[in-house]
Amino acid sequence: MKNMSVKKKRNGPIMFPKATLERLKMYHALLQEEKSEYISSEEIARKLSIKPEQVRKDISYLDYSGKPKVGYHISSLVDALDELFGTKLRDNIIIIGAGHLGKALANYKGFVNFGIRVVAIFDNDPEKLGTYVGELVVLPLKDLDRVIRRFNVKIGTICVPGESAQKTVDLLIKKGIKAIWNFAPVILEVPENILVENMDIARSVLTLKHLLDRTPTGKIR
């Protein structure tokens, strides 16, 4: 879990708190859908239920300067966000675990917009090996080496059950993977130079459960 990140800038690195990166991703999602040419910080803030000052502060980190009177030029701002996230650089990723979630990710068509290509999906279940997931054949873990080198893979996606996640991650790191995209609902231990992004999908519903205000009987008000 990395809470800070570094952006290269001519005058040295800028540190991004994780929360800032999360908001910048939301701006990216919002602005890609916008049809108009300009947008104000107030409008972004209203649509995302955050404060306009926060929006202006976040965007001030980017390699972009808005015009105070007319607002942000949307396509330029999207360009700046694309650069920040490297969406124009292609990363080949692999998926470990050909269960429901692994298959769902392997079949996701939108990755192309983020510069992501899924080049292989792996599993150790003999019944799954050789079956097709979209256009990919499920491969055994012994093929990891070959695939990682052939496609210069840096990002490994963990879609195995929680109990086998750590040993899968240890193996990936040994094989040269630099960044772990973790969908298993467990906390992983990795060396300091390895990046981890946790997507504990199911646990995310707990925010809604917490926020649903209830009476002591468990009934919602």
Next chain:
Amino acid sequence: MKNMSVKKKRNGPIMFPKATLERLKMYHALLQEEKSEYISSEEIARKLSIKPEQVRKDISYLDYSGKPKVGYHISSLVDALDELFGTKLRDNIIIIGAGHLGKALANYKGFVNFGIRVVAIFDNDPEKLGTYVGELVVLPLKDLDRVIRRFNVKIGTICVPGESAQKTVDLLIKKGIKAIWNFAPVILEVPENILVENMDIARSVLTLKHLLDRTPTGKIR
């Protein structure tokens, strides 16, 4: 997108920033796996790559008091987190969209630990209606009313494509849904009294792409 939440306390509400809630969910994930009886804030911090002061501050919000010398009593701390997130209260949820992701969620066995039961999955594709997803039959949207009332459903899960997400959400709200668990990669507009938790799964990989430090040629250092 709610950035603040309210916890009921005898002496009035406590506001949780979204980042705090996210860390509390990580503690929940970590502590559920721990085998020992006590854990220190330093150890939690080390395993999650955050600061011990942050851990102590976050946990001070909970209805729990640790013993400074021996650390936190793990099972009591899990209990406090369970109470915060309402994992012992059962919420019946519905899933809209029986594509790969919707099916993956409907089949997820771990929800029971979070007090979540998926009671129905919906789609408007005639080819999917009547097919089985685990033990659930895919239902048409015209059955929404009946299911929401029958199972007192408050949380609706959006697994439809981005372009139909907003109109699906509008429909759910009209039918009485109070909280939206959104897996569509778009920003939704909802009335103020409706909760939204966004899980833009694919976009989460952008954090890793951003953090993978590259030379100007796109090669990783």
